Amino acid sequence: MQTRLQQMKEHALDKLKHVAEAQELQELRVKFLGKKGELTEILRGMGALSAEERPKIGQLVNEVREAIEETIASKQNEIEKRILEAKLAKQTIDVTLPGLPVATGTMHPLTRIIEELEDIFIGLGFEVAEGPEVELDHYNFEMLNLPKDHPARDMQDSFYITEEILLRTQTSPVQARTMLKKEGKTPVKIICPGKVYRRDDDDATHSHQFTQMEGLVVGKNISMSDLKGTLLTFARQMFGEDQQIRLRPSFFPFTEPSVEVDLQCVICHGEGCRVCKQTGWIEILGAGMVHPRVLEMAGYNPQEVSGFAFGMGIERIAMLKYGVEDIRHFYTNDVRFLRQFNRS
Numbered sequence: 001m002q003t004r005l006q007q008m009k010e011h012a013l014d015k016l017k018h019v020a021e022a023q024e025l026q027e028l029r030v031k032f033l034g035k036k037g038e039l040t041e042i043l044r045g046m047g048a049l050s051a052e053e054r055p056k057i058g059q060l061v062n063e064v065r066e067a068i069e070e071t072i073a074s075k076q077n078e079i080e081k082r083i084l085e086a087k088l089a090k091q092t093i094d095v096t097l098p099g100l101p102v103a104t105g106t107m108h109p110l111t112r113i114i115e116e117l118e119d120i121f122i123g124l125g126f127e128v129a130e131g132p133e134v135e136l137d138h139y140n141f142e143m144l145n146l147p148k149d150h151p152a153r154d155m156q157d158s159f160y161i162t163e164e165i166l167l168r169t170q171t172s173p174v175q176a177r178t179m180l181k182k183e184g185k186t187p188v189k190i191i192c193p194g195k196v197y198r199r200d201d202d203d204a205t206h207s208h209q210f211t212q213m214e215g216l217v218v219g220k221n222i223s224m225s226d227l228k229g230t231l232l233t234f235a236r237q238m239f240g241e242d243q244q245i246r247l248r249p250s251f252f253p254f255t256e257p258s259v260e261v262d263l264q265c266v267i268c269h270g271e272g273c274r275v276c277k278q279t280g281w282i283e284i285l286g287a288g289m290v291h292p293r294v295l296e297m298a299g300y301n302p303q304e305v306s307g308f309a310f311g312m313g314i315e316r317i318a319m320l321k322y323g324v325e326d327i328r329h330f331y332t333n334d335v336r337f338l339r340q341f342n343r344s
């Protein structure tokens with residue numbers, strides 16, 4: 001029996017050595033170790049053995065089984081490895097091929113201008129404030145000294161939601177909101193960029209929704225020269241160091257005196273051209289000294305403090321800076337337009 005086992009082992013190991021396919025390996029496993037396999041067959045004869053011989057043979061049987069199992073396992077590994085290698089060899093990747101382009105967006109020109117404005121004004125010590133786009137008539141008009149019969153309060157000009165609620169027509173209500181929040185404390189020094197809405201018909205220079213940036217400074221001894229210096233600094237940082245500005249008397253209900261501020265034409269530098277209608281100047285914003293009534297309503301004593309305010313259209317700044325001729329380009333999301341404002 002011992003010899004039989006020994007022979008069977010040698011025969012099995014020899015057979016297994018030459019196996020190349022998984023299928024064949026499986027067949028041999030059944031043949032040698034399976035329920036009806038050779039080893040089971042030999043084991044059947046165990047009953048005829050003497051009590052002394054039985055454990056010896058039993059041990060030998062186990063050794064033979066282990067040897068065969070180990071050989072099968074290592075063969076199995078070998079075959080699997082070979083299959084994997086063959087697969088990898090077939091699937092070689094050409095690392096020199098160009099990859100798929102990663103589509104990155106570009107910053108919207110209006111966002112870019114807003115960020116630039118914020119950088120300029122933060123550099124001058126301003127903070128960025130926010131206010132709601134759905135605004136109360138109270139803040140949008142009343143607190144800004146716009147009387148009930150003011151034409152801007154007409155249903156024809158503003159998007160009213162109810163009698164008391166509308167889409168803000170300007171960023172100026174943030175002036176009142178900020179001052180109220182500050183509860184009479186100074187200094188107040190804020191800018192507020194944001195969307196505003198008016199019942200305009202859209203054309204090359206008008207849009208029912210556009211973007212403004214409000215500015216407000218309140219403190220002791222704030223004067224018109226502070227306003228002028230601040231705006232000149234802004235104009236030069238935004239449009240170049242040789243920029244000039246011009247202040248013209250104007251009227252706004254929430255400032256007294258009020259001015260309109262012109263920028264020397266960025267196209268012709270004052271020579272006169274189509275863009276500036278031959279005047280050499282382009283109007284860019286409204287401003288003035290905060291009206292005493294406005295200060296008072298927002299909890300400040302106009303005898304003790306004064307302030308200046310300004311409001312500009314962001315689209316106008318962007319159109320001048322980037323030479324955009326139609327305001328509608330900013331909203332129609334034509335990627336050919338937008339891609340020109342890549343950050344690099």
Ligand code: DAH
Pocket residue numbers: 169170171172214215252254255285286287288308309310311312
């Ligand atoms: N809110 C004004 C507008 O929409 C712009 C403006 C003018 C804002 C004068 C101001 C200001 O703060 O002082 O036309």
